[in-house]
Amino acid sequence: MTEEIIIAGFGGQGVLSMGKILAYSGIMQEQEVSWMPSYGPEMRGGTANVTVILSDDRVSSPVLQSYDTAILLNQQSLDKFESRVKPGGLLIYDPNGITRHPERKDIRIFQVEATEEAARLKSRITFNMVVLGAYLRVRPVVEYDNVIKGLKKSLPERHHHLLPANEKAIRRGMEIVKEAKLTA
Amino acid sequence: MKELALMKGNEAIAEAAILAGTDAYFGYPITPQSEVLEYLALQKPEERTGMVVLQAESELAAINMVYGAAGTGKRVMTSSSSPGISLMQEGISYIAGAELPCLIVNVVRGGPGLGTIQPSQADYFQATKGGGHGDYHLIVLAPASVQEMADFVDLAYELAFKYRNPAMILSDGLIGQMMEKVELPPQKPRTSEFDQSWVITGKRPDRERNIITSLNLDPELQYEHNLKLKEKYNRMSEDVMFESLHCDDAEFLLVAYGSSARICQKVVAVARGRGQRLGLLRPQTLFPFPTDELARLAGKVKGIMAVELSTGQMVEDVKLAVNGRVPVYHYGMPGGKVHSPDDVLEAVEENFIGG
Known part of the structure; x- marks a missing residue:
């Protein structure tokens, strides 16, 4: 198994930390992992993205042209990365604020209304965990128990009181994710 | 199960530096390398092992602190990125001339000049062909994973002390910024077992004083020195990896x-x-x-x-x-x-x- 994932969105949406939790979860499942962020000017107020690779074998290139899964959390990211999902691959996005929806017919497209759900949970910062839950439901690359272990590992201890809220958000994401209906 | 950490390459270098029994780190921040100094500052190695971590006022100061500390036979290091490494070249040339062991980490970014903060391998010439003035070489290690970022720290010291020569880890912004799982080595003591006969830690009555210098005004002496360095660089081929x-x-x-x-x-x-x-x-x-x-x-x-x-x-x-x-x-x-x-x-x- 090798799963090559791009996660992209606005800086501040928790894109990098979501990738980190996923990578830690992979380690808990004794997978090989890599986490490669965009760093530099785009981090300062623009889009942020991270490439995460989970694999049973040694990870080769952390730099990729195409991905098994794209988790895209704003319009710019959707515009940039939709075409870079491998045929048969997976695209997950939050329709909040999206005016041009994904159109590809040769990939599976799922929606997760994570912005709305995080607001409903009165915990805006768990937005990224709702998205993570959605992803893991569609592509259970890591067992749930290992995700919780990964979450615990990547949160500093002073934030461990936030674990239950994050777990709840992951579970909600698993519940509300749905396959997108293409209008075109 | 072994304890595995998920770390950035830069963090792995910093942690490995503490674990390798480094005595002192002198550095100055620059992207994409700043996590080395940041991580060391957060870890408080002065409490863990007694290691000195000092943010110098400039790269010039940092490399000359390395020069001085290396003369006492300690395990010392610095790290920077391309423009900062260029600023250090005079000091590196002196250290090579004086035949002192130390570790220099270059997390390369694009150049020339201030260039870009994105990853690059454009400092190959500078790293492998000397970099500063004079007829010299560094030992240059090129890690391709976060694990090797950690592993090569101790290896660099071993080779640096074996040959009494500065060693460089030549990485780049990609390996420095990415996270992978790392298995960390056990803590090494901060004492070294290598030959200490050349160090300057105070002259004892039973021997001549040691002098560390890169200055040889007599061309005959400089000629002999250059040939001796050349012979050393040739010998290094036995450690090719x-x-x-x-x-x-x-x-x-x-x-x-x-x-x-x-x-x-x-x-x-x-x-x-x-x-x-x-x-x-x-x-x-x-x-x-x-x-x-x-x-x-x-x-x-x-x-x-x-x-x-x-x-x-x-x-x-x-x-x-x-x-x-x-x-x-x-x-x-x-x-x-x-x-x-x-x-x-x-x-x-x-x-x-x-x-």
Whole structure:
């Protein structure tokens, strides 16, 4: 198994930390992992993205042209990365604020209304965990128990009181994710 | 189960520095390397092992602190990124001339000048051909993973003390910023077991004083010194390190180090899947360079391509090793842009398969 994932969105949406939790979860499942962020000017107020690779074998290139899964959390990211999902691959996005929806017919497209759900949970910062839950439901690359272990590992201890809220958000994401209906 | 950490390459270097029993770190922040100093500051190694961590007022100050501390026989290091390493070159040349062991980490970014903060391999010439003035070489290690970022710290010290020569870890922004799992070594004590006869820690009555200098006004003495250094650089070839991937039956060969080698690992896997007999030679030491291994492989393959994040630097050493026996090509992206496996595959098709 090798799963090559791009996660992209606005800086501040928790894109990098979501990738980190996923990578830690992979380690808990004794997978090989890599986490490669965009760093530099785009981090300062623009889009942020991270490439995460989970694999049973040694990870080769952390730099990729195409991905098994794209988790895209704003319009710019959707515009940039939709075409870079491998045929048969997976695209997950939050329709909040999206005016041009994904159109590809040769990939599976799922929606997760994570912005709305995080607001409903009165915990805006768990937005990224709702998205993570959605992803893991569609592509259970890591067992749930290992995700919780990964979450615990990547949160500093002073934030461990936030674990239950994050777990709840992951579970909600698993519940509300749905396959997108293409209008075109 | 072994304790595995998920760390950035820069953090792995910093943690490995503490665990390797480093006595002192002197540095100055610069992107994409700043996590080294940040991590050390957060870890409070002065409490863990007694290691000194000092943010100097400039790169010049940092390297000269390294020079002074290295003269006492301690394990000392600095880290920076390309423009900062350029500022250090005078000090590095003096340290090489004075034959002192130390570790210099360069997390390379695009240049020349201030360039870009994105990853690059454009400092190959500077790292392997001296860099500062005079006839000298550094020992140069090129990690291609976060694990090697950690492993090469202690290795660099071992080689630096073996040869009494500055060693450099030549990384880049990609390996520095990415996170992978790392297995960390046990804590080494901060005492060294190497020959201490040359150090300047106070003259004892029973011996002559030790002098550390890079100045030899008498040309005869400088001549002898240069020949002695040359002999030392030749001897380093016994510590050459490289990794071979599918080289045994390769028809065509890629040569790449560091982050570019990681990209090429995927290129080889894809090409093999297409039935193309492609191999990869990955130098882990850039000085000494795996010249003999490349010369041997040049007798077996039809063509060789150096793949690096520059307009072509290591390719010159590849050509020297191959010595005209087979065509040598170069593929690379400069300026902080990073080639994807697809880009390299296209160059493979163009130069090897279609050529």
